[in-house]
Amino acid sequence: MAQGKEENYNVIHKSKPRIDGVEKVTGRALYAADMYMEGMLYAGVLRSPYSSAKVTKINTDKAKAIEGVEAVVTYADLRKKKSWAGYMYLTDHIRYAGDCVAMVAAQSKSLVDDALAAIEVEYEELPGVYTIDDALSEGAPLVHEEYEKNIFTDSMFHIRKGDVEKGFEQADVILEREYRTQYIEHSYIEPEAVLAYMDPNSGLMTVQASAQNPFFTRRYVSDILGIPLNKVRMIQAILGGTFGGKEEGIGLVTARAAYLCYQTKKPVKFVFTREDSFLESAKRHPFRLRYKIGATKEGKIVAFEGEQVDNCGAYNNQTQFMNWRANVHSSGPYEIENVKTDTYGVFTNNIHSGAMRGYSSPSLIFGQEQLIEELAEELNMDEIELRKINCLKDGSITATGVPVEYVILQDVMEQTVEQTDYTRKHAEYKKQTDGRKRKGIGLAICYRGCGLGAESPDASGCMMIANEDGSVSIASGLAENGQGLKTAYAQIAAEALGVRYENIQFPQLDSFAIADSGMTVASRGTVMGAQSVRKAGEKLKKIMIKNALELRAFSLENTGLTYDDLTEEDVELKDAVFFLKKHPEVKVDFASVTNTCIWTGKQMAAYEWFMPEDLPQDHATGQGKAFPTFAYGCVVAEVEVDMRTGYVDLKKVTASHDVGRAINPALIKGQIYGGIVMGQGYGIMEDVAPKKGRVKNRNFDSYILPTSMDAPKMDINIFESGDPTGTYGAKSIGEPATEAVAAAIANAVYNATGRRVRENPCDLETVLLGKKLG
Amino acid sequence: MEKIKVNFTVNKKPVTVEVNPNERLLDVLRDTLRLTGTKEGCAVGECGACTVILDGKAVTSCLVPIGAVEGREVVTIEGVGADGKLDPIQEAILENHALQCGFCTPGFVMSAKALLDENPDATKEEIRRAISGNLCRCTGYEQLTIAIYEAAQQLKEAQKAQI
Numbered sequence: 001m002a003q004g005k006e007e008n009y010n011v012i013h014k015s016k017p018r019i020d021g022v023e024k025v026t027g028r029a030l031y032a033a034d035m036y037m038e039g040m041l042y043a044g045v046l047r048s049p050y051s052s053a054k055v056t057k058i059n060t061d062k063a064k065a066i067e068g069v070e071a072v073v074t075y076a077d078l079r080k081k082k083s084w085a086g087y088m089y090l091t092d093h094i095r096y097a098g099d100c101v102a103m104v105a106a107q108s109k110s111l112v113d114d115a116l117a118a119i120e121v122e123y124e125e126l127p128g129v130y131t132i133d134d135a136l137s138e139g140a141p142l143v144h145e146e147y148e149k150n151i152f153t154d155s156m157f158h159i160r161k162g163d164v165e166k167g168f169e170q171a172d173v174i175l176e177r178e179y180r181t182q183y184i185e186h187s188y189i190e191p192e193a194v195l196a197y198m199d200p201n202s203g204l205m206t207v208q209a210s211a212q213n214p215f216f217t218r219r220y221v222s223d224i225l226g227i228p229l230n231k232v233r234m235i236q237a238i239l240g241g242t243f244g245g246k247e248e249g250i251g252l253v254t255a256r257a258a259y260l261c262y263q264t265k266k267p268v269k270f271v272f273t274r275e276d277s278f279l280e281s282a283k284r285h286p287f288r289l290r291y292k293i294g295a296t297k298e299g300k301i302v303a304f305e306g307e308q309v310d311n312c313g314a315y316n317n318q319t320q321f322m323n324w325r326a327n328v329h330s331s332g333p334y335e336i337e338n339v340k341t342d343t344y345g346v347f348t349n350n351i352h353s354g355a356m357r358g359y360s361s362p363s364l365i366f367g368q369e370q371l372i373e374e375l376a377e378e379l380n381m382d383e384i385e386l387r388k389i390n391c392l393k394d395g396s397i398t399a400t401g402v403p404v405e406y407v408i409l410q411d412v413m414e415q416t417v418e419q420t421d422y423t424r425k426h427a428e429y430k431k432q433t434d435g436r437k438r439k440g441i442g443l444a445i446c447y448r449g450c451g452l453g454a455e456s457p458d459a460s461g462c463m464m465i466a467n468e469d470g471s472v473s474i475a476s477g478l479a480e481n482g483q484g485l486k487t488a489y490a491q492i493a494a495e496a497l498g499v500r501y502e503n504i505q506f507p508q509l510d511s512f513a514i515a516d517s518g519m520t521v522a523s524r525g526t527v528m529g530a531q532s533v534r535k536a537g538e539k540l541k542k543i544m545i546k547n548a549l550e551l552r553a554f555s556l557e558n559t560g561l562t563y564d565d566l567t568e569e570d571v572e573l574k575d576a577v578f579f580l581k582k583h584p585e586v587k588v589d590f591a592s593v594t595n596t597c598i599w600t601g602k603q604m605a606a607y608e609w610f611m612p613e614d615l616p617q618d619h620a621t622g623q624g625k626a627f628p629t630f631a632y633g634c635v636v637a638e639v640e641v642d643m644r645t646g647y648v649d650l651k652k653v654t655a656s657h658d659v660g661r662a663i664n665p666a667l668i669k670g671q672i673y674g675g676i677v678m679g680q681g682y683g684i685m686e687d688v689a690p691k692k693g694r695v696k697n698r699n700f701d702s703y704i705l706p707t708s709m710d711a712p713k714m715d716i717n718i719f720e721s722g723d724p725t726g727t728y729g730a731k732s733i734g735e736p737a738t739e740a741v742a743a744a745i746a747n748a749v750y751n752a753t754g755r756r757v758r759e760n761p762c763d764l765e766t767v768l769l770g771k772k773l774g
Numbered sequence: 775m776e777k778i779k780v781n782f783t784v785n786k787k788p789v790t791v792e793v794n795p796n797e798r799l800l801d802v803l804r805d806t807l808r809l810t811g812t813k814e815g816c817a818v819g820e821c822g823a824c825t826v827i828l829d830g831k832a833v834t835s836c837l838v839p840i841g842a843v844e845g846r847e848v849v850t851i852e853g854v855g856a857d858g859k860l861d862p863i864q865e866a867i868l869e870n871h872a873l874q875c876g877f878c879t880p881g882f883v884m885s886a887k888a889l890l891d892e893n894p895d896a897t898k899e900e901i902r903r904a905i906s907g908n909l910c911r912c913t914g915y916e917q918l919t920i921a922i923y924e925a926a927q928q929l930k931e932a933q934k935a936q937i
Contacts, residue, residue: 021867189813
């Protein structure tokens with residue numbers, strides 16, 4: 001399956017079993033909601049039912065009078081209502097139907113419900129704005145006074161490459177199109193949860209939370225309590241899925257639990273209901289994409305102009321970072337000489353948008369990869385041929401004006417086209433004119449900047465400790481989200497140090513064990529975050545080899561050598577055995593050396609920090625190197641459309657991805673299978689569709705996810721490009737796995753029906769009627 | 775609220791609980807018996823994370839009022855596997871990397887177990903149907919389906935060997 005040159009690795013490049021597998025498959029793994037403490041209280045919040053309002057009156061007397069209710073806190077009681085990230089812990093100024101006005105702690109879950117029901121609130125409704133178009137219209141009410149026209153100026157980015165006017169002059173065909181995408185919900189199966197408890201003597205507040213980015217969540221606790229960060233101990237609970245979702249929301253939940261714990265001096269457990277989670281967790285940003293593209297009749301794209309506007313909702317902490325990425329990728333995986341694009345977000349009175357697997361790319365690709373096919377049709381040209389002419393190749397200059405290397409995009413696409421018999425099927429299906437069910441095949445290609453790039457520092461730390469019995473402990477600033485980070489890191493640690501995979505232990509992240517290494521986002525975990533793990537392993541290996549020599553651990557009899565003849569270069573550590581490179585029979589176990597080290601005071605730990613190359617970018621033009629490298633992919637979707645109902649049955653998806661180097665092929669396949677099915681949900685059935693800001697579908701009985709009966713047949717191809725940039729050459733896969741699926745589906749639906757769906761998803765009404773019903 | 779006394783068996787052990795009558799089987803398993811392998815994901819019977827086996831059938835324990843289990847047999851994830859060994863379904867899930875965040879995994883194990891206990895000859899299609907009441911946002915179900923199918927083959931081999 002893996003294509004590319006083989007290297008002699010001992011631990012990586014193998015499908016090692018998950019390090020956390022047994023505890024999860026037996027149900028013994030403890031998630032935050034599974035933790036209990038003596039005398040623990042439960043917590044809950046009261047949310048506004050209105051999208052834009054002022055609280056005029058709030059009365060908590062009845063709630064406070066209920067026996068067993070131990071704290072009732074309103075916005076008026078909070079010293080700090082607004083979080084460091086702009087979101088409100090509690091507020092009387094309602095900006096979306098989800099803002100909270102009060103929180104309670106009580107001895108049981110049902111008492112929490114009773115207390116919330118007993119709080120009396122009066123609201124005065126205010127005018128609000130809900131769509132991108134409304135928010136930008138003249139005289140629209142402002143969601144935040146400081147942002148004129150509701151434009152979130154901090155999230156505005158531009159590409160200015162070449163001369164787009166001149167480019168369009170050279171074009172034989174110019175096409176203008178608009179595409180729109182929808183809000184979707186992360187739908188991790190574990191709702192947000194936290195347990196907060198305090199040491200009454202030291203004042204240390206410990207929180208165990210389902211936090212994707214534990215240090216980010218710790219900041220909220222310090223913020224609401226007004227205590228230093230070292231008075232907060234954050235231990236990440238095992239995380240039941242996140243996909244970018246457990247960032248702001250879990251920060252607010254954790255802070256509130258900590259506040260109630262602080263007030264009552266009792267442990268507080270706060271577990272979101274699914275409805276809470278739908279109402280307060282961020283959603284994927286909806287985009288309005290306006291593109292103008294020009295090409296010569298030979299199929300060379302000469303100019304690209306675009307405006308990408310996204311709906312931030314009521315609050316923001318992510319759009320500025322996400323839009324930077326959207327800006328870099330605004331003209332798709334193509335080399336175009338003249339590019340002019342603007343990307344910005346607008347505030348509305350909706351649920352806030354945030355990070356979600358792809359970080360803008362699923363939306364952009366939905367537009368871009370349909371646009372290229374619409375252009376091919378205008379040019380009367382084969383859409384694969386048009387892609388071949390224009391797609392990024394070795395040495396191509398990207399939209400940010402920088403050449404790219406190790407580009408295998410065309411290979412990946414051509415092999416996928418051949419494997420799926422795309423060309424024959426596409427031509428055949430296009431001819432269908434009748435029949436209740438019509439088949440379609442569609443393709444999309446993609447490229448993705450690996451890691452954070454110039455968005456923010458992609459630095460990370462790792463602590464590696466060898467214990468006297470030869471076991472090894474690691475602590476990393478990046479966190480397990482369920483994706484298998486611990487497994488991949490344990491493999492990388494074992495490879496770099498030269499011990500066995502089974503020797504490594506990697507517990508949940510504890511803020512007292514490691515320094516803040518930024519967020520576990522952007523599919524950066526393996527490609528960049530693990531660089532510090534590799535560095536720490538390589539450093540500890542040197543230290544341990546030196547120790548082995550100093551301790552004269554080898555028996556040199558029969559070799560004719562003395563210790564004076566040996567340097568560190570002569571010794572290798574592999575598979576937990578030290579040996580002489582020239583005399584492999586002279587060897588000693590790792591564990592026997594560690595055992596001696598502990599009694600002789602030798603160093604057996606290494607801490608390393610990884611700092612990537614500097615990536616300077618010009619803000620006005622977006623020019624400059626954006627990412628250390630890119631990952632490439634191609635997805636082909638095959639559908640059957642019921643022409644009487646508009647139902648799109650996704651039959652098969654073939655996904656090909658350049659993973660650089662497959663650290664653990666089975667984990668990669670898991671990412672891709674899951675990414676495809678999440679892309680299927682985005683492309684066909686999922687739509688939060690808030691009504692005047694109100695999220696109506698608040699549980700899985702109305703918000704429909706793909707099940708095992710919906711999932712398509714899936715074929716996966718893993719490509720290894722030989723690009724040395726990432727850790728052991730690895731690239732990102734978590735987000736590439738899902739980003740092009742919806743675009744491929746939309747193209748397949750067009751192939752089947754001749755109907756171009758420019759507003760995601762391809763649900764019944766859109767496919768059948770060409771529009772969404774209110 | 776007046777508490778009620780309910781007797782039933784959990785993982786072959788008889789238990790008696792005194793709880794509020796409005797509690798669900800899920801609440802009692804988790805909060806009273808501290809069997810937290812059974813998870814709560816939606817509380818409306820849609821996600822399947824709380825699946826347990828009740829008298830041989832897979833049910834979502836969030837929809838079972840505690841009074842309804844009087845005298846009945848409940849098996850939870852903690853009761854799967856014997857003598858400290860994993861069940862072949864659990865082994866196959868590990869072998870196939872058919873889990874990621876793991877939150878839905880116990881529910882899938884229970885649905886698969888209920889199916890294979892009743893129909894050891896289950897086809898892949900029947901497996902997909904049996905787990906279609908369990909939502910998983912990480913894996914895309916593919917490795918899960920393969921794992922459960924492999925476990926079925928293994929169980930059949932083991933049964934043949936016994937005969």
